[in-house]
Amino acid sequence: MDPVVLSYQDSLLRRSDVSLLEGPNWLNDQIIGFAFEYLAEELAMFLEPLDLASRRWVFLAVNDNSNQTAGGSHWSLLVYHHNSNHFAHYDSQHCSNSLHARRIASKLETVLGAGRKALFVEEPSPTQHNSYDCGMYVICIAEALCEKAQQEGSPHLPVQTLTPAFITQKRAEWCLLIQSLAKSDLGCTLSFP
Template sequence: MASTGPTVLSYNNCLLRRSDLALLEGPRWLNDQVIAFAFEYFEYDLFKDFSDDVSFIGPDIAQFIKLSQDAEVGMFLESLNLAFKQLVFLAINDNDSDTSVGGSHWSLLVCSRRDSTFRHYDSSGSFNEHAARQIAMKMQPHVGLEKAHVMFAQEQCTQQENCYDCGLFVICNAEHVCKHHFQGTPLTGAVTQASVTRKRGELKELILQLAAQDDVK
């Protein structure tokens, strides 16, 4: 979904327009830009104290990894120093085209060096498992894990009760997995349909607050 309208916020490498913000104002499917913003906010603000140990890879790069040749993936990922990260988060989409924006579902893939496992959190059963496995196989040589010891786990997680909240589940699952790993907060029960619904308003308010801060600089 292409962004349109005036710019609302420029945040690090992410540009949000009025149409992006509107996705948070009602029961709508989130696009690449909103998820990319959340991941950048996690990396550069909320979890900045753990920046040496965690990396958040947004939808555009995850899609590139999935659809590109192994050599291209290696050249691109080398600069990210992923082999030294404890956790790597990726936002996964089921779109198989490299020429158009699309897809119908988001899920979260987490690479954990602690137990050499790619963990897939999918709020719609195993809908995106094939795409997640594709990316995990391409990521393995670049995250400091030996192929013989790498595992893939389809994690149990709260399931969405509608057809449009998958992107919010990705954001909420990523936040709480990171909190659990680095801050020891409980993971079980942390993400519910109610908390995901609240996250829409919280994200909108956060974006507007950051935009207001930019205006006064």
């Protein structure tokens, strides 16, 4: 049995999901979805699923799976900035997910850019040094961009601070956050051993 650890907004995390944060594992849709949902509530920078055109920033986790079923082997981050009408792509594996990000951007540009052609830019990104941390890089890059946008009015990625050691530390911090939320009474359905 795989008990539920945390039900938070629209996210449901099971013990097996949270255990992915504890070791050298790829993160799944549930952990990345939870992180984006948590950041959306805390930082108010992520978009709600509706009314995209009214938002300044849109953050999208991109997976390299072209099928309708779950799967894929790599995550990257695509960010749309409404004021400049451009997509910025951050990939911890040197543009390996560029094709998938460009496909998403081309499908969304008419909705987000009021019919205007949007610019697509591959942005400098920290490089992962293993085969499993791409999901953590997506979460950490999104969080860093949101923090910079709050401080400076526009995001600028501090690439040099997102080191492999930092990513490992953040993996542990997200695991502790989930455990803390599971133990608190925040209107969530909770179950944590």
